[in-house]
């Protein structure tokens with residue numbers, strides 16, 4: 001089993017590498033309101049799914065929450081994304097779902113009060129460099145799930161993101177399924193991904 005996980009990770013890295021150096025780069029790097037991205041690797045009985053979305057698609061805003069309702073929306077979204085299960089319909093119940101990575105937007109509005117001025121040159125600058133969203137004043141959610149199944153998942157997957165988040169209008173999908181790879185663009189009327 002561990003070698004198949006290694007294969008899966010290799011395939012996933014491949015998709016990322018391909019994304020950064022080819023025509024897929026645009027989709028991998030873009031932050032387009034209304035669009036979210038899926039990077040999917042299906043290998044045997046394992047399915048790895050990365051979901052990336054501008055925060056505004058999920059929250060309705062892309063800044064620190066101000067009202068109680070916005071704080072609740074942020075909490076609900078984080079909770080839903082962390083626990084998976086919401087994204088894809090028809091995954092066999094024999095699959096074990098784990099969340100391998102999770103990133104929520106970190107808004108640094110309170111920097112000036114929380115950080116001492118003495119620290120600004122060290123920690124503070126560092127944070128800015130490492131956070132590409134600051135420069136753009138945009139922010140993303142990013143989560144990566146692994147479905148480890150007893151039987152191979154179907155080769156057609158219905159994506160439920162549109163049902164959960166009205167702010168998602170399109171989904172750009174890069175996938176690798178065993179020996180094949182492809183690109184798809186899904187929307188509310190056409191939410192089914194087909195690995196063929």
Ligand SMILES: [Zn+2]
Nearest residue numbers: 054062138139
């Ligand atoms: Zn944005």
